[in-house]
Each structure stands twice: as structure tokens, then as C-alpha cells.
Amino acid sequence: MEKIKVTGTKMPRIDSRDKVLGKALYSADINLQGMLCGKVLKSPFPHAKIKNIDVSRAKRLKGVKAVVTADDINRIRMGIIMEDEPVLAFGKVRYVGERVAAVAAVDEDTANEALALIKVEYEELKPVFDPLEAIEQGAPLVHDDLFAEGKAQMMGIEGNLCSSMEVPVGDLEKGLAESDYIFEDTFRTNMQHQGYVEPHAVVADFDISGSLSVWTSIQGYITVQKNLAKMFKLQTSKVKVFPTEVGGAFGGKIFMLLEPVAVLLSKTSGRPVKMVMTMEEEFTTLGRPRYASVIKLKTGVKKDGRILAKHARLYYDLGAFAGFGPILVFANAMNACGPYRVPNAKLEGYCIYTNKLYGTCFRAPGAPQMNFAVESQMDIIAKELGIDPMEFRLINGVREGDLLPSGSMVEDSSLLEIIEKAGQAIGMKETREKGCGKGMAACIWTNRPEESYVHIKLNEDSTLTIFTGVSDLTGARTAIRQIVAEELNINPDMISVIVPDTTQAPLTPPTTGSGTTYNTGFASKAAAAEFKNILLEVGSEILQVSKEGLDTGNGKVFVKGNEEKAATLRDIYKHYQENKKCPLIAKNTSITERQFPLFGAQAVEVKVDSETGRVEVKRVVAVHDVGKAINPLTIEGQIDGGVSQSLGFALSEEVKCKDGVVTVNNFSDYGIPTALDVPNIESIILETAPEGEPYGVKGIGEPPAIPTAAAVANAVYDAIGVRIKELPLTPERVLKAIKGIGNPKF
Amino acid sequence: MPGEGLKKGYFHMKKIIELKINGDFYEIAVKPSKRLLSVIRDDIGLTGTKEGCGKGDCGACTVLMNGKVVNSCLVLAIEAQGKEIITIEGVAENGDLHPVQQALIDYGAVQCGFCTPGIVLTAKALLDENPNPSEEEIRDYLSGNICRCTGYVKIVQAIKSVRG
Numbered sequence: 001m002e003k004i005k006v007t008g009t010k011m012p013r014i015d016s017r018d019k020v021l022g023k024a025l026y027s028a029d030i031n032l033q034g035m036l037c038g039k040v041l042k043s044p045f046p047h048a049k050i051k052n053i054d055v056s057r058a059k060r061l062k063g064v065k066a067v068v069t070a071d072d073i074n075r076i077r078m079g080i081i082m083e084d085e086p087v088l089a090f091g092k093v094r095y096v097g098e099r100v101a102a103v104a105a106v107d108e109d110t111a112n113e114a115l116a117l118i119k120v121e122y123e124e125l126k127p128v129f130d131p132l133e134a135i136e137q138g139a140p141l142v143h144d145d146l147f148a149e150g151k152a153q154m155m156g157i158e159g160n161l162c163s164s165m166e167v168p169v170g171d172l173e174k175g176l177a178e179s180d181y182i183f184e185d186t187f188r189t190n191m192q193h194q195g196y197v198e199p200h201a202v203v204a205d206f207d208i209s210g211s212l213s214v215w216t217s218i219q220g221y222i223t224v225q226k227n228l229a230k231m232f233k234l235q236t237s238k239v240k241v242f243p244t245e246v247g248g249a250f251g252g253k254i255f256m257l258l259e260p261v262a263v264l265l266s267k268t269s270g271r272p273v274k275m276v277m278t279m280e281e282e283f284t285t286l287g288r289p290r291y292a293s294v295i296k297l298k299t300g301v302k303k304d305g306r307i308l309a310k311h312a313r314l315y316y317d318l319g320a321f322a323g324f325g326p327i328l329v330f331a332n333a334m335n336a337c338g339p340y341r342v343p344n345a346k347l348e349g350y351c352i353y354t355n356k357l358y359g360t361c362f363r364a365p366g367a368p369q370m371n372f373a374v375e376s377q378m379d380i381i382a383k384e385l386g387i388d389p390m391e392f393r394l395i396n397g398v399r400e401g402d403l404l405p406s407g408s409m410v411e412d413s414s415l416l417e418i419i420e421k422a423g424q425a426i427g428m429k430e431t432r433e434k435g436c437g438k439g440m441a442a443c444i445w446t447n448r449p450e451e452s453y454v455h456i457k458l459n460e461d462s463t464l465t466i467f468t469g470v471s472d473l474t475g476a477r478t479a480i481r482q483i484v485a486e487e488l489n490i491n492p493d494m495i496s497v498i499v500p501d502t503t504q505a506p507l508t509p510p511t512t513g514s515g516t517t518y519n520t521g522f523a524s525k526a527a528a529a530e531f532k533n534i535l536l537e538v539g540s541e542i543l544q545v546s547k548e549g550l551d552t553g554n555g556k557v558f559v560k561g562n563e564e565k566a567a568t569l570r571d572i573y574k575h576y577q578e579n580k581k582c583p584l585i586a587k588n589t590s591i592t593e594r595q596f597p598l599f600g601a602q603a604v605e606v607k608v609d610s611e612t613g614r615v616e617v618k619r620v621v622a623v624h625d626v627g628k629a630i631n632p633l634t635i636e637g638q639i640d641g642g643v644s645q646s647l648g649f650a651l652s653e654e655v656k657c658k659d660g661v662v663t664v665n666n667f668s669d670y671g672i673p674t675a676l677d678v679p680n681i682e683s684i685i686l687e688t689a690p691e692g693e694p695y696g697v698k699g700i701g702e703p704p705a706i707p708t709a710a711a712v713a714n715a716v717y718d719a720i721g722v723r724i725k726e727l728p729l730t731p732e733r734v735l736k737a738i739k740g741i742g743n744p745k746f
Numbered sequence: 747m748p749g750e751g752l753k754k755g756y757f758h759m760k761k762i763i764e765l766k767i768n769g770d771f772y773e774i775a776v777k778p779s780k781r782l783l784s785v786i787r788d789d790i791g792l793t794g795t796k797e798g799c800g801k802g803d804c805g806a807c808t809v810l811m812n813g814k815v816v817n818s819c820l821v822l823a824i825e826a827q828g829k830e831i832i833t834i835e836g837v838a839e840n841g842d843l844h845p846v847q848q849a850l851i852d853y854g855a856v857q858c859g860f861c862t863p864g865i866v867l868t869a870k871a872l873l874d875e876n877p878n879p880s881e882e883e884i885r886d887y888l889s890g891n892i893c894r895c896t897g898y899v900k901i902v903q904a905i906k907s908v909r910g
Binding site for chain 1: 792835897
């Protein structure tokens with residue numbers, strides 16, 4: 001019997017039919033009987049004491065069914081790493097937009113009217129906006145209340161320094177002393193919104209009996225069940241979170257956003273409540289952008305181009321709350337060596353509170369910022385040493401057997417091949433047209449191994465149903481089906497993939513960390529093996545042939561070498577049902593353990609208009625090692641998406657903030673790329689499957705977003721001869737740079 | 747509600763309007779300030795039309811009005827009277843996908859899918875108007891529809907594949 005080949009072939013996503021028909025359901029599409037509209041009252045001040053909140057007039061307004069403040073939820077705080085964010089503010093507010101109260105009313109107009117009737121008395125406090133000023137002595141304390149309660153000390157907060165880390169590698173001082181040249185540069189990046197088109201939305205339906213149903217746009221709906229059960233002291237079995245389609249997330253929808261508020265409003269009103277952020281709220285107050293950062297690099301090199309030492313200091317501007325900052329700063333400071341051999345280093349990271357909108361994850365969280373700094377400096381150094389930028393990367397690139405700053409060893413590295421491929425494809429060494437420039441950047445990232453479960457059930461009509469708890473953002477259902485089809489040698493059309501609500505879903509990690517296909521794929525393969533084993537056992541009973549003499553395929557269990565002698569899946573189902581009196585379900589866990597370095601490199605060609613400062617991206621080549629491409633179609637899609645988001649990061653996107661107030665509130669002012677801004681992206685997928693892993697999947701979700709901005713910055717330098725060390729490279733910034741040095745290359 | 751109109755002024759008084767959506771007629775009472783998008787999603791219950799920015803920036807709420815692309819968040823429901831409205835639910839006929847819908851699937855141009863209904867309608871309008879658009883014309887036509895997942899790469903490829 002021929003083995004079917006499903007992995008490695010381009011498969012359209014199984015969710016795409018519903019999506020082109022407009023049938024796919026997102027959280028805001030859920031409508032329940034008697035449903036109310038929930039809205040949040042936000043702080044107008046960056047830093048102020050709350051002296052009094054009077055909700056009496058709002059409560060009296062006709063059509064208002066609930067008005068809540070912190071007192072209605074026991075003044076609790078939440079947070080993914082540090083519980084420093086009140087669900088609703090009490091005592092004080094720390095940024096413009098902090099949630100102070102919430103209402104639920106029969107319609108949106110009434111809800112907004114009710115918000116206007118809530119009277120809050122504030123006493124303004126001196127705010128602090130700049131992260132470097134915030135860690136100076138005497139700066140206003142963002143979390144003085146946490147200190148007063150003795151909690152800040154327990155969390156290890158010092159002043160406005162939320163957390164810090166330092167990792168030494170070799171001997172920095174010795175490395176610097178032995179260097180022929182030392183380069184010191186400071187880079188800045190600004191806040192970037194994830195830019196998903198679906199604003200965060202949640203529907204909560206709390207019943208007085210203690211049961212709760214929630215529909216929410218989130219990257220890990222199973223985690224929401226756990227968090228809400230804990231927060232509202234409910235039995236896990238009674239918290240039903242439904243998976244809905246998610247209209248883009250990119251890290252911005254990992255931790256709960258409006259969920260606790262919606263549940264509180266539903267609990268208070270006794271009615272279902274829907275809350276949908278406006279896009280203005282997404283940008284200015286309730287959304288959670290990519291952290292702004294200041295990055296200081298001091299790098300020592302030998303004349304021959306070898307990097308000897310690196311001192312990196314990464315300052316994250318957290319905004320008002322910690323969010324994911326303390327873990328991201330660690331990963332990103334470690335990324336300061338890039339994919340290069342750096343024998344001596346000191347990698348420092350600081351997370352700093354300021355009175356601003358606070359940030360969270362965004363595709364390869366933190367890495368595009370650090371990569372911009374590291375790869376910009378690589379070109380600065382190469383230029384000074386008179387070495388070709390691509391050669392300089394090849395001299396220093398990590399090789400097999402090298403140790404990374406994390407201490408893990410590079411088992412196999414395709415980095416040098418990747419750099420060469422990217423450089424050759426864009427023609428790094430070829431001459432440029434007038435006003436054009438070329439640049440490249442390389443990156444290293446890592447996937448995240450996690451525990452995952454998949455269940456496979458045999459149905460009476462010989463079809464299969466797969467159960468998974470994945471929040472499918474990236475085509476996970478499609479990849480799972482491909483793997484199970486291939487393992488069992490069954491036509492994928494015979495397989496459905498179901499994502500049930502949390503009361504029935506197999507435990508699956510949130511869709512993050514470039515690990516979804518790796519983790520769920522691993523579990524799918526394990527479950528398929530278990531399923532196949534059961535099929536063979538039952539087949540053996542029916543056919544009276546030992547298990548070892550049997551195989552599966554084409555909807556049958558057959559005798560090897562005599563395929564005519566076979567039991568259909570229908571026979572198997574019947575036999576199993578009659579003898580075992582239970583459904584045939586295979587369950588398997590898989591705990592993936594290996595972290596792979598994910599290497600990539602991108603090269604771009606830009607054209608800079610010297611009159612306007614506008615940068616046009618003419619070409620992007622993106623080379624990424626995915627280990628094994630289960631579905632090349634969705635991998636190309638991941639590369640296209642990551643690159644285009646980071647073209648925005650490089651050139652136009654900025655959540656501009658003045659005196660703590662975000663001044664952009666829509667997509668156009670924000671600078672999101674349109675079809676006129678993004679060129680055709682040339683993807684080159686490399687497959688160097690590691691041994692001993694199912695299929696050799698490594699991961700691809702995040703790396704494509706990492707090196708783009710640095711490659712663009714290097715190409716802009718190549719075009720105009722001036723180095724710009726702050727993103728985004730807006731026409732204003734580029735024009736200023738050109739004028740500042742008198743435009744040597746034009 | 748008697749009295750409410752007087753209290754809040756004329757613009758809050760509801761009017762009965764008749765809308766033709768996907769060939770069906772709907773009689774609905776709306777405030778004059780109500781957006782076509784809200785009527786389609788909330789009153790009629792056709793949730794395939796999405797609300798992204800609510801400001802005419804993103805195109806997620808695209809519908810066709812007399813064959814032309816409009817952002818339904820910027821159109822008042824009362825303005826849509828007497829016009830032919832097509833939403834995403836009205837594009838496929840008897841379950842047969844429009845060639846653009848099939849191409850978007852085949853080319854992997856659908857990721858999160860939130861912009862997809864708007865993209866389908868925009869592409870349909872473009873091809874109805876100009877069966878053989880150049881890539882530049884396609885990109886220009888799509889520039890009012892924001893897609894964050896695909897970088898537009900596969901969307902453009904898909905639309906190119908169904909040119910006349």
C-alpha cells in the first residue's frame with residue numbers, strides 16, 4: 001500500500017472556508033439573550049491620587065444594570081509575573097487610561113452616558129515618563145502604595161526599578177582590554193502596537209449558581225479558565241471558556257485584558273455582558289504595545305574582525321505595570337550577543353516603571369528591539385574595520401559546538417548558510433542604483449517546549465475526530481490533521497479537528513513562543529501512535545494475526561504482504577464497541593523538552609527619496625530555518641506576516657506618547673502598512689531537521705519579525721550614509737539625518 | 747418610546763426604514779444616527795461583516811452598496827435605503843464559492859480571517875469593475891483594507907490568479 005505524504009505539502013487552512021464565507025465566529029459575534037454592553041471609565045491623569053469615586057448618579061440612570069469599582073472586587077491586583085495591577089484602580093492611578101470603574105447598560109449609548117455621570121475626585125501627582133529619569137534618586141514613585149503595603153519589597157522592586165538581571169559570560173574587562181577597537185552606541189525604540197484588526201472582545205455570562213461562560217479573543221483560552229476560576233473563586237469545572245476565532249493577536253492577547261471586568265459586571269448585573277475595545281482604546285489606553293526600549297552597547301573587536309567583548313545594557317520602559325517585562329528583559333538581554341560568538345560579555349537588563357501605557361508581548365517579544373541595536377552596530381563596526389558587512393557576520397557567526405550565553409550548546413547551525421543565502425539573493429555585493437541601499441541582519445531565537453495533549457476518537461462511520469485545546473492562530477488544526485493523517489496513512493478528509501470548550505479540552509499551552517506546531521505536533525504524533533496501537537490490537541483480534549504482522553492505511557488494518565486480508569475501521573469500531581463497551585479514544589501527552597536555536601537572516605533593498613525622506617522598500621528576502629516544514633503554505637504566511645509587521649516597526653509604526661498621553665488613536669495616524677507599502681516578500685525556507693524529533697519541526701512564528709528592522713536600518717544607512725539609531729525611520733527622521741550631514745551619497 | 751424623542755431631540759427618534767440586503771428586504775426601526783454596520787450586525791444578525799476600527803480606516807466592515815465598496819461604519823443606515831447591499835453572506839451562491847473566495851483559500855491568503863470578508867468584497871468589486879487589473883491596481887484598490895497577518899503577499903497573488 002502506498003504511503004500517503006501529507007506533511008511537507010501545501011495545505012490550505014481548514015478554517016479558511018468559514019472565514020471567506022463570513023461564518024467564522026469571533027468573540028464580538030456572540031450575542032446572548034439580555035446581553036448588556038460593558039464600558040470602562042479610564043483615568044484622565046498619568047499619576048494621581050483617587051480621593052473619591054461617586055457612582056450614585058450613574059447607578060440611577062435608566063438602563064444601567066451595574067456600576068463597579070475596585071471595592072466590588074476586594075481591591076485585588078492581577079499580573080502575569082507580578083501582581084501589581086489593580087483589576088480596577090484604588091488609592092491612585094498610574095497612567096492615562098488606567099481602569100477606574102466600569103458600567104454595564106442596555107446599550108452602548110447608555111453605558112457611555114453612565115460613564116460621564118461617575119464623578120471621580122483626583123489629586124494630581126508629579127509623573128515620571130522617561131525610564132532613565134525614573135531610576136534616578138528622587139523620581140516620583142509609580143508604586144508607592146506597594147511599598148507602603150510592604151509588597152514591593154517582597155517582589156524585589158527597588159524604587160521604580162521593577163526588576164533587573166545581569167548575566168556574565170567570560171571576562172568582560174579582559175575582553176575589552178584585549179580589543180583593538182571599542183564601539184559604544186545607544187539605540188532607542190518606541191512603542192509598537194500589535195495592530196491586529198480585531199479589537200479585544202469578551203462576552204461573559206456569570207450565573208448566580210457559580211457557573212461562568214466566557215468567549216474571548218485570547219491566545220490561550222485554557223489559561224483564562226484557570227485565571228478566572230482563581231480570581232472569582234469558582235470551581236474549575238464550572239468555568240467554561242469557549243474557543244472562538246481570534247482576529248490577530250501577535251502576543252497582545254496572551255494575558256487577560258478585559259475578562260475580569262466583564263465577569264465582574266456580569267456577576268453584579270446578573271446578565272451576560274459584552275465588552276469590545278474601540279480601536280482608540282486599543283491604541284491609547286487599554287491595549288498593550290511592544291515595550292519601548294533604550295539599548296546601550298559597548299563592543300570590543302580585534303582588527304581582524306573578531307568580536308571579543310560585549311557589554312549590553314537594556315532598559316525596558318514598562319509603563320505603569322510589570323506585565324511580561326521581567327521575563328522578557330532576561331531573554332532579550334541574552335539576545336544581545338546575537339547569533340555571534342562573543343567570548344566575554346556582561347548582559348544587563350532593567351525593567352523600569354513609568355507613568356505611561358504599559359506594554360506586553362509582541363511577536364518575538366523584545367527581540368526586534370535588541371536585534372535593531374545589535375545588527376545596526378554590526379554594520380557600524382564592519383564599516384569602521386573596512387570589512388564587508390556580510391563577511392563580518394560570517395566571521396563571527398556561531399558554529400556547531402559553540403556555547404550560547406544561556407549556556408546551551410549549538411548542536412547544529414545553519415546560520416552561515418542562511419547569511420550567505422540572504423546576502424546572495426539580495427545581491428549585497430552588487431552595485432546599487434542611485435538613491436538605493438541594501439542591508440542585512442541575522443537573528444537567533446528559540447522555540448518554547450511545553451506539555452501538550454491530543455485525543456483521537458474513532459467514529460462509527462470510520463472517520464476520526466481529533467480533540468485539541470489549541471487556540472488556533474497559525475494553522476495548528478491543519479498541521480495536526482496533516483500529522484495524524486500521515487501517521488495513520490489516512491486521507492485527511494476523513495479527519496475532523498475539534499477545539500472544545502475548557503470543560504472538555506485536552507490541556508494545551510497558549511499559542512506563543514514559536515512552539516505550537518512543535519508542541520501540538522509532538523502530541524499529535526504520540527496520540528496517533530497510541531491510536532494506531534489500539535487499531536492493531538483490535539485488528540489482531542479480528543484477523544487472528546499477530547500485531548506485528550499488521551499495518552494501517554486507507555481506512556483499514558491489513559496484513560502486511562496480503563492487503564486483501566483486512567479489517568475496515570468500521571469493523572474495528574464495531575468489535576471494540578461490542579467488547580469494551582466504551583468509545584475508542586487514544587490519548588497521549590507529550591512533553592517536548594528540546595529548545596532549538598532558530599536562525600534566520602533577512603536582506604532588504606530600499607530606495608530613499610532625498611527630498612521627502614521617504615523610504616521605499618523594494619525587496620525583502622527572508623531566509624529561515626524551520627527544521628521541517630509541515631505546511632509550507634502557512635510557513636510562508638508566517639514569514640510574510642512577521643516581515644510586514646516589522647517593516648512597520650522599522651519605518652512608520654509608533655504609539656506616540658506626549659506627557660503620558662498617547663496621541664495616535666487610529667490606524668492611519670499610527671502608520672500601519674497597507675497593500676501599497678509592503679513589497680512581495682521572497683521567502684526562502686531552509687529545512688535542517690534535527691535528529692530524534694518527530695519530523696524535526698523547530699518553529700517559525702516569531703523569527704521572521706526579528707531582523708527586518710535592523711536590515712532596513714542598515715539599508716537606509718547604505719543609501720544615505722547616515723546612521724539613525726532610533727526607530728521608526730520616519731520621513732522626518734530620515735530627512736533630518738540627510739540634512740544633518742549634507743547628503744554625501746546623493 | 748413616547749417622550750424620549752422630545753427629551754433627547756429629533757435625532758434620537760426612531761424611523762422605520764426598509765433595507766435590501768443580499769436580495770432580502772428588512773424593515774427596521776432605527777435612530778437616524780445609527781450606522782449601517784450596527785444594523786447589519788446587531789439588528790439583522792449578519793455577523794460576517796466585522797467591526798475593526800469603526801473609523802473607516804481598516805475596511806473590515808466593507809460591504810457593497812450598488813456594487814461600490816463602502817465602509818459600513820461610515821454609512822448611516824437611513825442612507826442605505828433603496829440601495830442594493832451585499833454583505834459577505836451574499837457573495838457565495840448556493841454554497842458555491844466566488845472565484846475570489848476559492849483563490850484566497852487555495853493561496854493561503856486567509857490567516858486570522860478578520861479582514862477576509864472585507865477583502866473578498868473589495869476584490870469582487872474590483873473584478874466586477876475591471877476584470878483584468880494590474881498588480882498596482884490591485885494594491886491600490888486594496889489599500890483601504892488592512893490585513894495584519896499576511897503582508898498582503900498571498901492576497902495579491904490570489905486576486906491575480908482570478909483575473910479575466
